[in-house]
Amino acid sequence: MIEFSNYDIIRNLIFAAQWTVLLSLVAFIGGTLVALALTALRLTRNSILQKLVAVYIELFQGTPLLMQMFLCFFGVSLLGYEISAWSAAILALTLFTSAFLVEIWRGCIDTLPKGQWEASRCLGMSFLQILRHIILPQALRVAIAPTVGFSVQVVKGTALASVIGFVELTKAGTMLNNATFEPFKVFAMVAVIYFLLCYPLSLSSKILEKKFNVSR
Amino acid sequence: MLYFGDLLPYSDVFFGGLITTVELTVLTTFLGIALGTLCAVLRQYGGATPRRIVASYVELIRNTPFIVQLFFIFFGLPAIGVMLTPWQASVIALTINLGAYSTEIIRAGLGSIPKGQVEAAKVLGMTFRQTLTRVIFVPAFEKIYPALTSQCIIVMLGSAVISQISVEELTYAANLVQSRNFRAFESYLVTALLYLGLAMMMRYVFKLIGKRLFSFRESS
Amino acid sequence: MSLVNLHQVHKYYGDFHVLKGIDLDVKAGEVVSIIGKSGSGKSTLLRCVNGLEEYQKGGITLDGKEVTSEDIQVRRLALSVGMIFQSFNLFPHLTVGENIMLAPTIVLNKTKAEAKTIAEEMLEKVGLGDKFDRYPEKLSGGQQQRVAIARALAMSPKVLLCDEITSALDPELVGDVLKVLEQLAAEGMTLILVTHEMNFARDVGDRVVFMHEGKVWEEGNSKKLLSEPETEELRQFIGAVL
Amino acid sequence: MSLVNLHQVHKYYGDFHVLKGIDLDVKAGEVVSIIGKSGSGKSTLLRCVNGLEEYQKGGITLDGKEVTSEDIQVRRLALSVGMIFQSFNLFPHLTVGENIMLAPTIVLNKTKAEAKTIAEEMLEKVGLGDKFDRYPEKLSGGQQQRVAIARALAMSPKVLLCDEITSALDPELVGDVLKVLEQLAAEGMTLILVTHEMNFARDVGDRVVFMHEGKVWEEGNSKKLLSEPETEELRQFIGAVL
């Protein structure tokens, strides 16, 4: 009855890929903001806050992203709030992203010699001043490559939003596959689009890593 | 509002799913690390062509979502005449996935071995294969063991997706139960906790194994 | 009048008793060298004086005010006590000039222009007037250490603590750094330095403190102490170092 | 009869001409010390002799058979040539005993028991009979280097190449290692050593080879060469080292 040309397939996939990109962007920005807050909590020398952050990381690194999606999707509504597949996906991806970024950034901050903190303290700087003027600028340089590298995981993570019904690239793929029954072609195209989205990120992460390692 | 009592009649289903997830994880951890080791050796010491092939494989897998890889293997391959059962398809997909990530990790380990170690083995008359297995592997794996552990856990958690092709693992169990008793949140919450337990257990088991493998670090 | 005073200071790391009742009195303008074997507690002593470590018993006063390791206190202290480390601890992402200007601007609230004037003056003093816009990694170790001194001086401290500041340097670079210290001493700066440079301790220092097993084992006039040690321990130590 | 013979050996790294026609003849039982400035090609020479590096012109023979750097060849060579490195290169995951037993079992196909006997004997020889079950990282540098010697000896090589094997050691540990070498020399082992230990070269060595800019610049009887150098270059070198 309805005929899909290759052009139709590609057009629809690319249309859906826009949602993948948007979802990735929002989730990545959300994850970065939450991770920044958590990193700050972690740097305070309050052991209770540090423990809470550790539990947070354990929870969201120790459970499947798929489960996090399901739980956000069905759990938030149980609390009496409306939540769309889009918001649930963003929420889950934000939690997931932040848990990994906090860990990555901690590694980066830990690579800074203890002497940097001590020298700053001896010059009379406050905790926040040390963070802002000494630690962050240096940690940022180290962190940028692994952070960009992790963004690939976020893009790929958005594929799971298909399971809670959000129509992004993967979901569009299964729908189109059903309508056209050309699984080999459709899924290959889906894979290629993901590759085109992710590979530049992987590549720039590698280049950044080289660049910053050389100049050290 | 939350009621977990409705889950009790399905404890068998959860248990069955848990077992399947564990089986899959154990199997693919072994296969994946073996594949990764092979590829890492090719990438580090092989000729130009094998190196390029391995590099392409790694990039391809690392830059596409696992669920798409899975669908491609399960639904796409029959179109070219390769028919796999859901179980086979998942084992292959998981192995290929872990293989790609562990290639990168293990290669870093191989790269961390000082050149002098290889030369020392060479002047003692060992073959390349003997050098690899007797001299290089243990210290190389020791270096990257924590990273490898994390990656195996990530792959285990990623296996949740294979419920999509009807493999009756833990997430499948959660989906099945919630389709029967309509307790979606409760089912998923319990399942998430089971995964968390599995992840912690894996880390523990890896640590024990590591202690044995790398016992030379703390003894005497 | 005493500028820095330690009275029966005890310090533990967990169960480990590092400082076992230190008494020390340093007057303004004095140059005091602390010597002793590795592990005898010299660094720990300095770190207690500027509040980087807390101590458990006794008291330390600076200019008559008590010293503790609370954060706010350390920052107040930093206004009077400068510290220079073995590993220079320059900030690698800032130029030499910025390294020196940072604390005066954000801690002392000086304007950029004021801070710049100070920085240039201090760099001149340590003989690096032409390196203002370099990044630290482009400098030799000796130059880096002199920048660290300039950075500390820019806060116009009353006393400067130096912890083996030449021991990470190649031998040919040590001289430049010691020359700067000598000049500071001549200008009347109060210096407390942990050092292995016996010649420097003898020729420039007023007083030598020999630490052993967490105690001040022997102290006194530099020349006298080093040429006629009273205790067997100091004699051995001098024998091993020279 | 000559055990190791080099004839007009030339070696390039890319365009860089490292060995410029080396002639060298070492008889069984001789102890030959190679000295020379850093970069003069001493290590490269040794590495050509045991096939770790390939050379481009000339010929090297061992016991009359030609040496090349093909893999299979290196392994055959390894049966007659032992090599000890500056950085001991012990295998960190194996105990001292296992380090020594490994090659005899997997290369020479000896049984575990045979290999163990050999290992114990060799450890005894280097004065470490009680360290069989230790892991290398628990040993001092000097002890590690002696294990490396024992490991090489366990393959009963005809000649032992040593590349600055004491220069990574703390001064007080050098003596033990040299003592082992001295003993080996006394037992008639052929030794070719790159070394900076002039006293050792003079007292234990039969012959000294002075390399300069990729050439054998001067060679001859140890005592004579070191006390009456003929060339200006060797004189300078000796002056700098002593």
Added chain:
Amino acid sequence: DVLQDIQDRKEIRIAVPQDFPPFGSVGPDLKPQGIDVDMANYIADQLDVDLKIVPVTSANRIPYLQTKKVDLVISSLGKNPEREKAIDFTTPYAPFFLGVFGENSVDVTKMTDLAGKTVGVTRGSVEDLELEKYAPKSLNVRRFEDNNTTLTAYLTGQVKLIATGNLVATEIAKRQPQRAPETKFLLKDSPCYIGLAEGEAALQSKINGIISTALENGTLNDISMKWLKAPLPKGFGA
């Protein structure tokens, strides 16, 4: 009171399938179309409110209702006791027969023949529950997440038998004649109902009213003619 909410909001949110032709499937613009979509439009018209289409899968359509993400589920929903415990139903709006379908080569004519066979089914659907209840224990039920996946599994040959609706089977035959499934036997007459949250009596009677009008004025029959190319069975809805 959901009915009140709908009228206040001037909008009704209805869950429809997007992977279940002819009830709901997507065209080249990826927008749903089909019986359920027409039905949803009709109801929105009758209530005189705007319609918001929410695509769902078989597995999550009931949670959507329970968590109040939608007001109605018009998603080829069959009725069974388990579901009746969780949600309420209106009167039926479309005919549906569930059956087992499959390749010619498989020799199955009744439930007991399924012993030892493998059947693909969409998780949580009525046919899933029917098989669970009545099929021989040795039947290997392979459950997929949604109809899309179930169909793909059949079309790619991953399963040789599927349990689904007669109309779905017809649809497959239309799209992929070479894989046209043969009817093996019927599982259940399971007409489609509209689902709504429990205890919404006002909404329930309102919708029931709309359905019976539609039955009387021939609208339901028109929809049937349009999508099934056949009139409603005699006595439907009686």
